[in-house]
Amino acid sequence: MSDLARMRQPSTLIGLFCVLGLCAIAIENLHFADSMLGTTYHRSQTIWIVVGLIGAGVTARLDMQFVRRVSPFVYAVLVVLLFAVLFFGREINYSKRWLELGPANIQPSEFMKMSIALMLADWFDKKRSQTPWKLRQLLIPALLIGMPVALINREPDLGTSVCVALIALGVLLYDGVQRRTLVMALCVALIGVGLAWKFDIIRDYQKGRAETWWHAMQDDDKTPDTGQGGANRDNWQAEKALWAVGSGRVAGRGDDEARVSVLRHVPFVHTDFALACFAERWGLIGCIFLFGLYLGLVWWALHIADRAQERFDALLAIGVAGLVFWQFFINAGMVIGLLPVVGLTLPLLSYGGSSALTVLIGAGFLLNIALRRKAR
Amino acid sequence: MAGVFVAVLVLIARLVIVQGLMGANYEKIATIERVGKVRSQAPRGQIKGSDGTVLARNLESHSLELLPAKVKTDRVAAIVGRLRELLDMTDSEVQQLRAELVRDADPRKRQPLVVRRDLVSTHCPYDSSQLELTSEVEYRFCPVCGRNFEPIPARKACPFDQRKLQSVPGGDGMRCSSCEREFSSADLCPYDHHALHHGHHNLKCPLCQRTFNDEVAVLRANLHLLPEARLQSEIQREYPFRYLASHLLGYVGYVTDADRAPLLPWLPPRYALTDRVGRTGLERAFDQALRGIDGEQVVVRRSGTDESAKGMDDLIAGLQPRPIVAGLTLRLTLDLELQRVAKVAMKDVFSGAAVVIDARSGEVLALYSKPSFDPNTMSGKRAPHGKTGSDTAAYAPLLDKAIHAFPPASTFKIVAAIAALEENIVNPATTFHCPGYYDFGGRRFHCHSKRGHGDVNLREAIRSSCDVYFYHLGELLGLDRLESWARKLGYGELTGIEIHEAQGRLPTREWYAQHVKGGYYPGFALSTAVGQKDVTATPLQVARVYSALGRDGILPNVTLVQGFEGPDGKLLPRLPRPEGRDLPVKASTLRFIRNALLAVVNDEGGTAYSSQPTNVVLAGKTGTAQAAQRPRPDMIERLKADPLALGRLTTWMQNDHAWFVGYAPAEDPEITVAVFVEHGGSGGHNAAPIAVKIVESWFARHPHAKAMDAPAGKGRRKAANSEELDETPIADPESVPTVPPEDDPANRPAGEPREAPGGAADEVLP
Structure with a gap:
C-alpha cells in the first residue's frame, strides 16, 4: 500500500481532520480575541502553526531509528535549557518560562512533554521485560521524569510539571507495572505532592500567582470596585471565566455581544482561558464540537497505540495521547470550574508557539506510525 | 479509551450544567458585571463665619503621578526630560525623580509615584483666590534654586507694591524686600549664576499679582506623550484665611x-x-x-x-x-473682623490667646491663639513656599491656648473675694495691712508691690491687686471653701464650647495628697487665693466667669456655632441651647465686685488704669502669674543649631504670664474679653492693651448708646469715672465702709430669684 493509500484510512483521516480543525479554530478564536483587545497574536500563531504543520510533515517521514538515537541528546539539551531558563529566562507574568532565541521566545518545558514521552518509550522498549515493572527497576525512569518535573516546577509552572508527570505516568501504566509497585508509587507520589504542597508550592507559586492577580487587578484602575469582592477572592479568575462560559448558553453569543461582555474581564483570553472565549461565542453546541475534535485526536492516538506493531511506537502514541488529553482535560476543567486554576494551555487553541509546535510534532509522530503500520 | 471517554463526558456534563442549566444565571451575573455601583x-x-464669610471650603486639587510598574528602563530619561520641560522642576527634583524611577524594587509592590501635588490650575497656591487669564507673561526660572524671576521693571520700583528694589547681593538681579519678588534681566541666576530657563505664564492672581502657568492644562495636553503618568484629582479641604482661625x-x-x-x-x-x-x-x-x-x-x-x-x-x-x-x-458665631483685630493686637507677643464672647449669650466672637498654624498644610496641601528656620515649634503652635489651662493668677482673686463676702468672713469695709509681704507658716509670701499697699479694704485690694489682702482671705477661708466657691462660680467645669477644651484644675486637699509629695500644706490655700500654685483655668473659662459677674450672675453656656445652614443658605432651626445657670451669689456681692472691677480700669491706682478704651467704659481684672521656667531639654536640643532662637526662648520663658479679663460696657456688658499672654510680663502692661484694642474695635463697629454720650479721649476718663461713681451707692471709695451690702435698700433681698438680666441691670442703674 502506498503512503497515499494509507493516508486514506478512516482513522488517519479522522485524526488529520481533528488536527487541522483545531488549527483553524485556534486561529479564528485568536483573531477574535485580538479584535477584542487590539492585539496581534493570531498572526504569529498562524506562522507557528504553519511551521508546526511543516514540522509534522517532516516528522512523519523521519526514520524512527534515527529519532530514537537522537532523543537522548534532545532530552539532555532540553534539561540544560530548563536550567538555563531558571537563570536567563525571560520573565512574563512573574514566572520565568521562556528563553529568548532570536525573534522567538521558546518554552523548553513544552518540548519536554514530547521528549519525555520519547525517552520513556525508548527506555521501556530497550529494557523490555515480560513481567510487569517492579519498583526498583523503575529507578532510572523515575530520575528521567523527576528531573524535568522539578526544574519546570521551579520556574514556576505547576501545570506543565504536573502534565509532564501525567504523560510519563500514562506511558508507564500502559507498559504495565506490578500492582504492588503501582500502589507504592502512588503512595510515594501522594506523599511527594503533600510535601511539595507544604514546603514549595504554597510558598512560591500559589502565593506568587495570588499576588500577580492582585496586582493585575490594581493596574486596571478603570475598573471601579463594585464591592462584590473582586480581587480579594482567590478564585477571581476562575469565576470570571465561568461567567463567560455560562453566558454562552446553548447557542453562544454574538461576537459583538461577546466583545463587550464579561470576557473583557477574563484574564489571558489568548492563552490559558482561550476556551472561555470560545465557549462564550459558540455555546454548548460549539463546545461539544470542540471537545469532539480533541476526543477524536486522542482516539486516533490510542487507536494507533492499539494497532502498533512495535512496542516503541505504541508507547510513543500513548505519550502523544497523554500530552493532548491531559492538557485538554486539565485546562478545560479549570475553565469550566471543575479543577483549580493552574497555568496550563489548551493544546493548539491557546496562543503559544512552543506548545503548538509540540502538539503538531506529536501529531507528526502519530502520522509516522500510522503510515508505517501496515508495511511490516 | 473508555477512561478518556468518561472524562470527556464529565466535561460535557459540566458544560451542560454551566451553559445549559445555569447559563441564564451566569449571563445575568455577567450583565451585572457591566453595570456597577460606584461610591x-x-x-x-463648608464652615462660615457669622457674616457668611467662608472659612473652610473644598477645592479640586490635582496631582501628577507616575506608575512605576509601567515605566520601562529605557523610557526613564525621556519621561524625566519631558516632565522637567513641562513642570519647571529643579535639578534636585529631577535627580530625585530619576533615582526613584530606576530604584531596584519589585514593580508590583510599588505605589504610584507622586511627581507633584497641588498643581496650579484655577486657584492661587498662595492665597487661594481665583486666578485670571492673562496674556503671556515672560519669566525666568532657575533650575538650581527654583526661584522665578520676572524681568526688571523700567522704573526701579516694584510694580506690585511700589517699594524700592534692592539689588541682590553678589548679583545683578533685583529684589523687592516687601513682597519678596525677584527680578532679573540677565540669563544667569543672580544667586547661583546658573543659566535660567525661559518660559511664559498665562495665569495671574488678582490678589497677590503673582503669575502662574496652568500646569493641569499643560499636562493634560501632553499626557499622550507620557503613557506612564496620570493626573489624579481629589477634593482638597481649603482654609482661605490660613492662620487666622486655625485652632x-x-x-x-x-x-x-x-x-x-x-x-x-x-x-x-x-x-x-x-x-x-x-x-x-x-x-x-x-x-x-x-x-x-x-x-x-x-x-x-x-x-x-x-x-x-x-x-x-x-x-x-x-x-x-x-x-x-x-x-x-x-455657621459660626465668630466675628471675623474681631478675630483679625485680635490677631493684629497680638502681633507683638510670642504666644498667647485672646477670647471674646458675647456676655449675654456666651457666643464666641473671637478665639485666637498664637502662634498659629496653617491648617491647609496640616490637611495635606502643598505649602506654596516652605517656611524654614522657624522656631515657632517652641511656642506650641498646635496648642489652642484659648482653651488650654494656665494659672489664672490675680484674675482668680474674685473667687476669694466673693467667697469671703458670701461667707461673711469680711465685709467691704474690712481692712488688712499690707507691708509688702505676709508671713505664714514660717514662709514669707510676697505681695507684687514690695513697698506694700498699706491699709487696704477689699475694693482697694481688688483694684490694686493686693496679694497680702488675699493671703489673709485665703487663710481665713481655707482651701476647701475656696475650691467649692470656685466651682460654684464656674471654674473647673467645661464651658460648653463645641471643640475639645481643657477643664482646668481646682486643687483640693485630696488632690494634693495624691499628687504632691508631702501632701497638703496650709500655705497652699494662700497661693490658691491669688490664683497661683496648682490652680489652672482656661482663658475661655475666665471670660465666661467674668461674663457672669458682669451680667448679674448668669453664667452663660459658651458656643461657637450659630447653627447649620440649609441648602438655601438660611439657618436651620437648631436645638435649644441649655440656659445659663445662676450663680448662687447675692446681688449685693455681685454689685460690689462689679464696682471693684470697674475701679481696676478706671480708678487711679487700678492695675489697668493706663489701659482705657476711648469709646466705651471697660471693667476688668489684670493678672500676672509667676511662671518663670527654663526651656525643656528637648527644646534646647532642637534649637541647638540656632543659639539666637534659643536665647530668645530662654529669655521669653523667664517672664510671667500676663492676663487681662474684662467686660464692656461696664454698666451693661455686651462683650467679655480675656487676653492671656504666655510669658508676656505683667497683666496691666502687656495683656490689658491688647484687650483694649479689641474692645475699641468692637465698639467702633457696634456703637453703644451710653458710650456714645461719653466724651472721647483722655478728658473722658474723669468724667466717666465720676458719672459711674454717682450711679451706684457703694461706688465711691470713701463710702464703702459705711454701707454693708446686706442692708442696702437698693438691693434685692438675698436669695430672691432674679428676673431677666436686662431688667435687673436697669433696676440697679437708674
Missing part, C-alpha cells in the same frame, strides 16, 4: 485603620479608604454633620452595544442609585 463622595460642608477650625487628615474600624465587628467599616476625617477643632467636633452621606452611582462599563444586553434596563432600574447628601454648612 461618590459627598462634598464636605478652632481644626484640620482634616486621611483615615487611619483605627478610624475605619467599625463600631461593632459585623458592621461595615465606617470610612472608605480615601476618606478624610476631621482631626481637631470644629472639623473633628462636627465631623459627622460636615461629612454628609456618600452616594452611590450606577455606572455602565464597557459601553458599545449596551442595548443588546438582556435585561440591562431592568438591572439599571433595579440598582437604585443613592443620591449624595452633601455635608451641612456650619
Whole structure:
C-alpha cells in the first residue's frame, strides 16, 4: 500500500481532520480575541502553526531509528535549557518560562512533554521485560521524569510539571507495572505532592500567582470596585471565566455581544482561558464540537497505540495521547470550574508557539506510525 | 479509551450544567458585571463665619503621578526630560525623580509615584483666590534654586507694591524686600549664576499679582506623550484665611485603620479608604454633620452595544442609585473682623490667646491663639513656599491656648473675694495691712508691690491687686471653701464650647495628697487665693466667669456655632441651647465686685488704669502669674543649631504670664474679653492693651448708646469715672465702709430669684 493509500484510512483521516480543525479554530478564536483587545497574536500563531504543520510533515517521514538515537541528546539539551531558563529566562507574568532565541521566545518545558514521552518509550522498549515493572527497576525512569518535573516546577509552572508527570505516568501504566509497585508509587507520589504542597508550592507559586492577580487587578484602575469582592477572592479568575462560559448558553453569543461582555474581564483570553472565549461565542453546541475534535485526536492516538506493531511506537502514541488529553482535560476543567486554576494551555487553541509546535510534532509522530503500520 | 471517554463526558456534563442549566444565571451575573455601583463622595460642608464669610471650603486639587510598574528602563530619561520641560522642576527634583524611577524594587509592590501635588490650575497656591487669564507673561526660572524671576521693571520700583528694589547681593538681579519678588534681566541666576530657563505664564492672581502657568492644562495636553503618568484629582479641604482661625477650625487628615474600624465587628467599616476625617477643632467636633452621606452611582462599563444586553434596563432600574447628601454648612458665631483685630493686637507677643464672647449669650466672637498654624498644610496641601528656620515649634503652635489651662493668677482673686463676702468672713469695709509681704507658716509670701499697699479694704485690694489682702482671705477661708466657691462660680467645669477644651484644675486637699509629695500644706490655700500654685483655668473659662459677674450672675453656656445652614443658605432651626445657670451669689456681692472691677480700669491706682478704651467704659481684672521656667531639654536640643532662637526662648520663658479679663460696657456688658499672654510680663502692661484694642474695635463697629454720650479721649476718663461713681451707692471709695451690702435698700433681698438680666441691670442703674 502506498503512503497515499494509507493516508486514506478512516482513522488517519479522522485524526488529520481533528488536527487541522483545531488549527483553524485556534486561529479564528485568536483573531477574535485580538479584535477584542487590539492585539496581534493570531498572526504569529498562524506562522507557528504553519511551521508546526511543516514540522509534522517532516516528522512523519523521519526514520524512527534515527529519532530514537537522537532523543537522548534532545532530552539532555532540553534539561540544560530548563536550567538555563531558571537563570536567563525571560520573565512574563512573574514566572520565568521562556528563553529568548532570536525573534522567538521558546518554552523548553513544552518540548519536554514530547521528549519525555520519547525517552520513556525508548527506555521501556530497550529494557523490555515480560513481567510487569517492579519498583526498583523503575529507578532510572523515575530520575528521567523527576528531573524535568522539578526544574519546570521551579520556574514556576505547576501545570506543565504536573502534565509532564501525567504523560510519563500514562506511558508507564500502559507498559504495565506490578500492582504492588503501582500502589507504592502512588503512595510515594501522594506523599511527594503533600510535601511539595507544604514546603514549595504554597510558598512560591500559589502565593506568587495570588499576588500577580492582585496586582493585575490594581493596574486596571478603570475598573471601579463594585464591592462584590473582586480581587480579594482567590478564585477571581476562575469565576470570571465561568461567567463567560455560562453566558454562552446553548447557542453562544454574538461576537459583538461577546466583545463587550464579561470576557473583557477574563484574564489571558489568548492563552490559558482561550476556551472561555470560545465557549462564550459558540455555546454548548460549539463546545461539544470542540471537545469532539480533541476526543477524536486522542482516539486516533490510542487507536494507533492499539494497532502498533512495535512496542516503541505504541508507547510513543500513548505519550502523544497523554500530552493532548491531559492538557485538554486539565485546562478545560479549570475553565469550566471543575479543577483549580493552574497555568496550563489548551493544546493548539491557546496562543503559544512552543506548545503548538509540540502538539503538531506529536501529531507528526502519530502520522509516522500510522503510515508505517501496515508495511511490516 | 473508555477512561478518556468518561472524562470527556464529565466535561460535557459540566458544560451542560454551566451553559445549559445555569447559563441564564451566569449571563445575568455577567450583565451585572457591566453595570456597577460606584461610591461618590459627598462634598464636605463648608464652615462660615457669622457674616457668611467662608472659612473652610473644598477645592479640586490635582496631582501628577507616575506608575512605576509601567515605566520601562529605557523610557526613564525621556519621561524625566519631558516632565522637567513641562513642570519647571529643579535639578534636585529631577535627580530625585530619576533615582526613584530606576530604584531596584519589585514593580508590583510599588505605589504610584507622586511627581507633584497641588498643581496650579484655577486657584492661587498662595492665597487661594481665583486666578485670571492673562496674556503671556515672560519669566525666568532657575533650575538650581527654583526661584522665578520676572524681568526688571523700567522704573526701579516694584510694580506690585511700589517699594524700592534692592539689588541682590553678589548679583545683578533685583529684589523687592516687601513682597519678596525677584527680578532679573540677565540669563544667569543672580544667586547661583546658573543659566535660567525661559518660559511664559498665562495665569495671574488678582490678589497677590503673582503669575502662574496652568500646569493641569499643560499636562493634560501632553499626557499622550507620557503613557506612564496620570493626573489624579481629589477634593482638597481649603482654609482661605490660613492662620487666622486655625485652632478652632481644626484640620482634616486621611483615615487611619483605627478610624475605619467599625463600631461593632459585623458592621461595615465606617470610612472608605480615601476618606478624610476631621482631626481637631470644629472639623473633628462636627465631623459627622460636615461629612454628609456618600452616594452611590450606577455606572455602565464597557459601553458599545449596551442595548443588546438582556435585561440591562431592568438591572439599571433595579440598582437604585443613592443620591449624595452633601455635608451641612456650619455657621459660626465668630466675628471675623474681631478675630483679625485680635490677631493684629497680638502681633507683638510670642504666644498667647485672646477670647471674646458675647456676655449675654456666651457666643464666641473671637478665639485666637498664637502662634498659629496653617491648617491647609496640616490637611495635606502643598505649602506654596516652605517656611524654614522657624522656631515657632517652641511656642506650641498646635496648642489652642484659648482653651488650654494656665494659672489664672490675680484674675482668680474674685473667687476669694466673693467667697469671703458670701461667707461673711469680711465685709467691704474690712481692712488688712499690707507691708509688702505676709508671713505664714514660717514662709514669707510676697505681695507684687514690695513697698506694700498699706491699709487696704477689699475694693482697694481688688483694684490694686493686693496679694497680702488675699493671703489673709485665703487663710481665713481655707482651701476647701475656696475650691467649692470656685466651682460654684464656674471654674473647673467645661464651658460648653463645641471643640475639645481643657477643664482646668481646682486643687483640693485630696488632690494634693495624691499628687504632691508631702501632701497638703496650709500655705497652699494662700497661693490658691491669688490664683497661683496648682490652680489652672482656661482663658475661655475666665471670660465666661467674668461674663457672669458682669451680667448679674448668669453664667452663660459658651458656643461657637450659630447653627447649620440649609441648602438655601438660611439657618436651620437648631436645638435649644441649655440656659445659663445662676450663680448662687447675692446681688449685693455681685454689685460690689462689679464696682471693684470697674475701679481696676478706671480708678487711679487700678492695675489697668493706663489701659482705657476711648469709646466705651471697660471693667476688668489684670493678672500676672509667676511662671518663670527654663526651656525643656528637648527644646534646647532642637534649637541647638540656632543659639539666637534659643536665647530668645530662654529669655521669653523667664517672664510671667500676663492676663487681662474684662467686660464692656461696664454698666451693661455686651462683650467679655480675656487676653492671656504666655510669658508676656505683667497683666496691666502687656495683656490689658491688647484687650483694649479689641474692645475699641468692637465698639467702633457696634456703637453703644451710653458710650456714645461719653466724651472721647483722655478728658473722658474723669468724667466717666465720676458719672459711674454717682450711679451706684457703694461706688465711691470713701463710702464703702459705711454701707454693708446686706442692708442696702437698693438691693434685692438675698436669695430672691432674679428676673431677666436686662431688667435687673436697669433696676440697679437708674
